[in-house]
Amino acid sequence: MVQINPSILSADFARLAQDAERVAGQDGADWLHVDVMDNHFVPNLTIGLPVVESLSRATATPLDCHLMIEEPDRWAPQYVEAGAGSVTFHAEAAAAPVRLAREIKAKGARAAMALKPATPIEPYEDLLPELDMLLVMTVEPGFGGQAFLDIMLPKIRRTRQLIEKHGLEMWLQVDGGVSAETIERCAEAGADVFVAGNAVYGTDDPAAAVRMLRQQAEE
Numbered sequence: 335m336v337q338i339n340p341s342i343l344s345a346d347f348a349r350l351a352q353d354a355e356r357v358a359g360q361d362g363a364d365w366l367h368v369d370v371m372d373n374h375f376v377p378n379l380t381i382g383l384p385v386v387e388s389l390s391r392a393t394a395t396p397l398d399c400h401l402m403i404e405e406p407d408r409w410a411p412q413y414v415e416a417g418a419g420s421v422t423f424h425a426e427a428a429a430a431p432v433r434l435a436r437e438i439k440a441k442g443a444r445a446a447m448a449l450k451p452a453t454p455i456e457p458y459e460d461l462l463p464e465l466d467m468l469l470v471m472t473v474e475p476g477f478g479g480q481a482f483l484d485i486m487l488p489k490i491r492r493t494r495q496l497i498e499k500h501g502l503e504m505w506l507q508v509d510g511g512v513s514a515e516t517i518e519r520c521a522e523a524g525a526d527v528f529v530a531g532n533a534v535y536g537t538d539d540p541a542a543a544v545r546m547l548r549q550q551a552e553e
């Protein structure tokens with residue numbers, strides 16, 4: 335099942351509720367992707383807990399919070415309390431990823447782990463059963479609108495093979511440079527959850543962009 339998660343990093347931060355509404359409804363966004371950046375883990379700063387809390391009350395679309403922050407062990411559970419339906423922490427930043435994934439799930443959200451482009455999947459093979467989703471970054475995290483890194487396709491493929499090898503139900507997400515030009519390659523490599531910022535909110539008709547991306551991923 336293909337899922338399309340528009341990233342509000344490319345939306346208007348002064349109109350988040352309206353921009354969430356623009357992609358909501360039938361055939362619309364499955365999740366809203368919320369990029370939390372702390373200017374330490376990545377060289378950019380976005381939003382935090384209070385905005386996630388308000389946004390979760392303002393939209394019926396569930397929130398997929400991607401934490402590009404240091405000390406996720408301390409912060410991630412609070413994003414569940416703020417209303418996130420899925421919380422993604424970075425493997426490079428987590429001190430105790432298994433404990434953290436279990437805590438996120440115990441609080442009632444889906445638990446996901448993200449890998450920066452230079453982080454291999456292989457050391458994390460035994461952790462996969464603890465996760466509801468694995469995120470393979472297809473740009474260096476920090477900014478929207480960057481070019482898709484084709485060299486990540488083999489990692490997507492190897493991750494899909496590991497998921498199958500272990501018979502897991504988990505989702506495989508890609509984030510960064512996903513567009514009409516690149517989404518088919520991601521789907522072919524085995525991704526099933528697609529984050530798109532610029533390709534959705536950079537267009538005049540975000541809802542149409544979501545439908546188009548879904549169609550291309552399903553082909």
Ligand code: DX5
Pocket residue numbers: 341342343344367369400473474475476477478479480509510511512529530531532533
């Ligand atoms: C980048 C973020 C992405 C970003 C993607 O660090 O994690 O979610 O919004 O934006 P596009 O789709 O424009 O590359």
Ligand code: ZN
Pocket residue numbers: 341367368369400509529
């Ligand atoms: Zn993201």
